[in-house]
Amino acid sequence: MNPRKHYFGSGPAALPQCVLEGMSEAILDYKGSGISLLSIPHRGPAFQAILDEAQELVLHLSGLSADEYAVLWMQGGGRHQFALLPMNFLKTSSAAGYIDSGHWAQAALKTAQHYGACQTLCSSSDNDYSSLPAWPPSLPEGLSYIHLTTNNTIYGTQMPELPLSPVPLFADMSSDIFSIKRAYSRCALFYAVAQKQLGAAGVTLVVARRTLLEQGNPSLPDVFSYAAQVRAGSVLNTPPVSAIYSCLLTLRWMQQQSMQTIEKQNREKAALVYAALDEQPLFHCPVAKDSRSLMNVVFKMNHAEQEQAFLNYCTSKNIEGIRGHRLLGGFRAALYNAVSLEDAAALANAIRQFNHKT
Amino acid sequence: MNPRKHYFGSGPAALPQCVLEGMSEAILDYKGSGISLLSIPHRGPAFQAILDEAQELVLHLSGLSADEYAVLWMQGGGRHQFALLPMNFLKTSSAAGYIDSGHWAQAALKTAQHYGACQTLCSSSDNDYSSLPAWPPSLPEGLSYIHLTTNNTIYGTQMPELPLSPVPLFADMSSDIFSIKRAYSRCALFYAVAQKQLGAAGVTLVVARRTLLEQGNPSLPDVFSYAAQVRAGSVLNTPPVSAIYSCLLTLRWMQQQSMQTIEKQNREKAALVYAALDEQPLFHCPVAKDSRSLMNVVFKMNHAEQEQAFLNYCTSKNIEGIRGHRLLGGFRAALYNAVSLEDAAALANAIRQFNHKT
Structure with missing residues (x-):
């Protein structure tokens, strides 16, 4: 084996050595069960324990309670969330507001435009996204939600604090979740693809306020509905078991530190x-x-x-x-x-x- | 470690020992690169080589050519495909036909009903799905496509041969892909979640006729469009790299046998x-x-x-x-x-x- 590199890839990114070792071992034999991590049943007690512990750690690291917030593990990456957010929460009578801080924020906006009216609330495109856009001094009436990207991997900008928003705030935190203390309770929903801060590519963490879920579009197929996925406890269908386990190992490592x-x-x-x-x-x-x-x-x-x-x-x-x-x-x-x-x-x-x- | 079990789980299922060993090793160090499989870039040459070899093996095992068929690796599992198929291919002026051979076939139908007219062409619900339904003697005019499930995991039935269909045939082969020789060219599109025959949970193999893709709904967001995903070569956004690698290792093992x-x-x-x-x-x-x-x-x-x-x-x-x-x-x-x-x-x-x- 080569010496371990100093690896600065932006995602899939470096993971703690203890996570790699834990994954490597569990794939041969999950906790001495004689069965691989890749074969444990997704509706059995071993995987339920993984989900339960991961949820507890996510809520603890975000300073949120299970009474108020639901934790979901979904597939499809950020682009999938870009579509699900308006599908679930963009009301036909209103518009969604987007903060344009660069490439991924724009991709979220462009996807949402397939589902209804969207407004760019502020943008730093004028200076090639070399700074964050200023929060708008006033907001349009009756927005369904506001979407922002807390950290912009391509442009190297980061929002130090989450704004206090008068309408539900949705935050893409893919590249800086759990990297600094934040007031996560200012978000109605935040999400992060795993392959930057959390674990193996192939799973996205979503944390959503329970009262928000109740207001989602009730006529979507379950596979696209946050509320249905929460009701099914992240096992509506077979989830990416091993990717979720890699997140659990990383969350444990974060919690220890x-x-x-x-x-x-x-x-x-x-x-x-x-x-x-x-x-x-x-x-x-x-x-x-x-x-x-x-x-x-x-x-x-x-x-x-x-x-x-x-x-x-x-x-x-x-x-x-x-x-x-x-x-x-x-x-x-x-x-x-x-x-x-x-x-x-x-x-x-x-x-x-x-x-x-x- | 416990002795390896005789494991008959229906998915996530047993994988060949060589696949588990290959995954375990690659997670510590991908091919002596000093970087974990979980960290290799999804747009770099190492992952492209994985995609290329996996595509070649899929086409070889199905007896299809890259000129005629595209190979895709997607997220979201079978339920995601249940929605994407009508979203892409169910035309407003026509209906889709569904063969009802049990639970998953019905779930596919119910999801499709969100997107347009669907007809159950035949069903074995009368005998509690203890046999396969007979192929209908005649088909309604102008169906957009016919969907079937080749193997019914819950009821233990399997279609020994694929029918010759006059309209595009879509087959859910999640639990019996590459288990017997089949005339895959009878399908316009077939798909299989990985966690039964192919590898780790978290990725779905889709093989689609290129002429079909050209007829898909052009107004979908890229993340829901088969054609856009094919244009992006399965890397529209970060794919589940390690799950795809597990499929490659299994495909190699199949090819060797x-x-x-x-x-x-x-x-x-x-x-x-x-x-x-x-x-x-x-x-x-x-x-x-x-x-x-x-x-x-x-x-x-x-x-x-x-x-x-x-x-x-x-x-x-x-x-x-x-x-x-x-x-x-x-x-x-x-x-x-x-x-x-x-x-x-x-x-x-x-x-x-x-x-x-x-």
Whole structure:
């Protein structure tokens, strides 16, 4: 086996070593049962215990109660949520409001437009999404909901706090869930694909206020209805058992560290990398300082023709996964929870020490 | 680790040992790359190679060509397909025809009814689905498509051959894909959830005729459009990477054995278990002989109060996963490809040797 890389992929992303080891072992034999994790029945007690513990950890990490919020594990990724939200909650007599902070926020809006009226409430497209849009000073009357993206992986911006919204707030937290303390109770619904912060690709965590679910469209097929999925306890049909188990292992690891420690370490990691970028004259970070993401550091070289040499230099230092999104080029390094301080320091050192002349 | 069980769960089901070992290893380190299978990028060359090889094996095992058929890996399970089929292909001016062979066939019909007119073309509900319904002698004019379920896990019936249909035929093959040789080219589209024959829960294989895709509803959001998913090569958004890899490992194992050997062994396994059932006076199989499934053997005890004793006896013989579906009770044993002749013999012996008096 190669030495473990300093891996900064933006998703599927690095996972804690204990999660990989737990998954690897459970696939051969789930807890000494003689049956693989891939074969345990989804309606049996072993999987129910996984669901129960995962729900408890999600609620604990978000500071929410099971009385008020339901926890769901769904398939289909973010794009599936982009469709389900308006299908369930966009009323024909009203519009949905979208905060346009970049690529994924826009994709959510475009999908919702298939299902009804949508309004862009604010946008930072004018500055190429290099900062977060300002929350609108006033809102249109009677919105069904407001959708936002808390962290923008491609543009490297992050919303430090959730707004207080007068209408139900839906938040895509795919890339920064459980990375800093947040007032999750400001959301009527939040969701996160697993493959950034939580576990294996193939499952999406959805947390929804129970009173919201009661107001959803009652005429959808069960497979598209949040309320029906909650009634079925995430096992309307066979869920992605092993992907959910990988999330449980990651949630346990988070719980052991505490949200306070995780946030502190995330701030330290980001500070290391941004400091190196701000000091090194060959590089720059295009993101406004007050919008910079702790999770995805986006950066460029002043001379794009030096990028390949920097990538090669990183490879020689065992650093991988920093190539920028195919739409934007440059670099981006994901500093999700599972990326260690040591990983971040290795990247910061590479940025500082890179000499384009050698 | 416990000794490996004789496991007859109907899904998530047993997988070949080589698949479990391959998954376990790849999760720690994908092919010596120093990166976990759970972290490899879904748009990188390593995952593209997985998709390419899996597509080639699927087409080879089905005897189809890439020119004529597209291979897709989707999320959401069978219930998701139940909705996508009418959303994409049920024209407003026409109806869809459904063959009612039991629970899942009915669930497909009920979901489709949300999207347009549907007709039950034939049904075996009159005999509690203990046989397959006869193909209708004549079909209504102008159907958009006909949907059928080739193998009925709950009722233990299986369609030995695919019908020649004058309109596009859509087949749910979740529980018997690649278990016997079939004329797959009779289908315009067939699909199978992974967790029975193919791999880990969380991915669904869809194979669709390219000329069919061109006729699909063009106004759906991409996430619900087969055509858009094909255009995106199964990576419209992050797919369930590790679940797809588990399918690749199983497909390789099938390819090594050949479909001929797999079919021969499946016939032998089923013959062993049905023979034991037909001989043992304490048990009976409620399924008509010409409809009996090679994949799911459904059986009952003549005296239901002896069932728990038989389950206990099986546990003592290391046999698990034979409890019947929650809707029907009794027993069912899945004899999917990964269940060995030795497993089937162990179950047949348990049936023969069970003495309710001890």
